[in-house]
Amino acid sequence: MNTPTIYLVGFGPGNPDLLTIKADRLLRETQIIFYDNLIDETTLEIYPARKVYVGKRKGRHSKHQTEINEILYKASLEYTHIVRLKGGDPLIFGRVGEEIDYLRSKGIHIEIVPGISSASASAAACGVSLTQRGISSSVAYCTGHPLQHMTIPTADTLVFFMGASTLQEIMHALVTQHRSLQTPVAIVRNASLPTQHISQHTIESIIQSKYVAQSPSIVIVGDVLINP
Amino acid sequence: MNTPTIYLVGFGPGNPDLLTIKADRLLRETQIIFYDNLIDETTLEIYPARKVYVGKRKGRHSKHQTEINEILYKASLEYTHIVRLKGGDPLIFGRVGEEIDYLRSKGIHIEIVPGISSASASAAACGVSLTQRGISSSVAYCTGHPLQHMTIPTADTLVFFMGASTLQEIMHALVTQHRSLQTPVAIVRNASLPTQHISQHTIESIIQSKYVAQSPSIVIVGDVLINP
Known part of the structure; x- marks a missing residue:
């Protein structure tokens, strides 16, 4: 056998x-x-x-x-x-x-x-690179929950897996970490599928509008999202 | 056309x-x-x-x-x-x-x-997950050089792309960041290829032996590398 x-x-x-x-x-x-x-x-x-x-x-x-x-x-x-x-x-x-x-x-x-990560598929859907010379020299992947048990890494670009349900908490935590309120945020659902959905925000706009994201979503945070 | x-x-x-x-x-x-x-x-x-x-x-x-x-x-x-x-x-x-x-x-x-990243291929070669419940709730990818222009992220697992030429500097920077000297480090070259080569170290053993890695290599740092 x-x-x-x-x-x-x-x-x-x-x-x-x-x-x-x-x-x-x-x-x-x-x-x-x-x-x-x-x-x-x-x-x-x-x-x-x-x-x-x-x-x-x-x-x-x-x-x-x-x-x-x-x-x-x-x-x-x-x-x-x-x-x-x-x-x-x-x-x-x-x-x-x-x-x-x-x-x-x-x-x-x-x-x-190994497989293609949802982080990469989500970035590809947004048409951006997760790292970029002069803008981002590191990218970190973290979970969005339970937020109280983790420290958000300090990388230039952040990708939160399962970040929808704690989106508001994540944004407030980023403010506490002195991220600019104008930092762009993309929320990507079903990357690569016909049902793919992308929404573009800033930390400030998510907090002010009390934006609610559907689960599961990938949340990308960082200046790489600024298209020229 | x-x-x-x-x-x-x-x-x-x-x-x-x-x-x-x-x-x-x-x-x-x-x-x-x-x-x-x-x-x-x-x-x-x-x-x-x-x-x-x-x-x-x-x-x-x-x-x-x-x-x-x-x-x-x-x-x-x-x-x-x-x-x-x-x-x-x-x-x-x-x-x-x-x-x-x-x-x-x-x-x-x-x-x-998107493609399979060398980070994932290297982790697969080592037989470990880059995140693991109770051990690592985040992973960050960063470049190994130029080290003076970047801050090493604070994630639980770190993956350095192009980390061979500045390996000693990276290890010393990790010590400055209060990483334990016993933190395991894997250096992976040519992941997924017949010429794949993995070497297992700790921060301390790399510093003490003045270990020299060949370029290009992926350097993985973190407790996920400890096999039970």
């Missing part, structure tokens, strides 16, 4: 055109796919593998991480070629760390296949 | 398997490819387009950014489907910002196609 391999694969931002050639090939060849939130089931229909939803979604049974770890381990006893599919890039807020640690402790062979 | 489009396309870390399906299709369909450093010419041989090197490499004529901008603009007068190919993700230290600004000012239609 072949040694089982679990491939931790990034699906990218949602448009199948932004899958890597390797991810697409692994999905075609695999026996079983465990997929997550942020992945539209219809995009998986072309793959013959068995598909198992293990995400956390309203109205469905919500799985804990320990339960998902167990499910993946059990699959490795039955299948030799397993794909664990994550939206975006699994290495950035994909929560694969715990799965990697658990499966390694069980002696399972793991291979990580 | 069709309106010309310049596609700013990420090639990813070098392994053609990590191209996106879209990037691969655009490369097959395009008339001319302008490519950069960090891209191995042999991987472009399968594409029928005319290929033009516009990078900055030792022993070759080094092109200034204004010269590259002009070359791209002139191509748009002759071709309708142009690919400007960048190693990694063009939106992260790909220096596409200036090309975007210039070409937009000339009324050229631009489309950005």
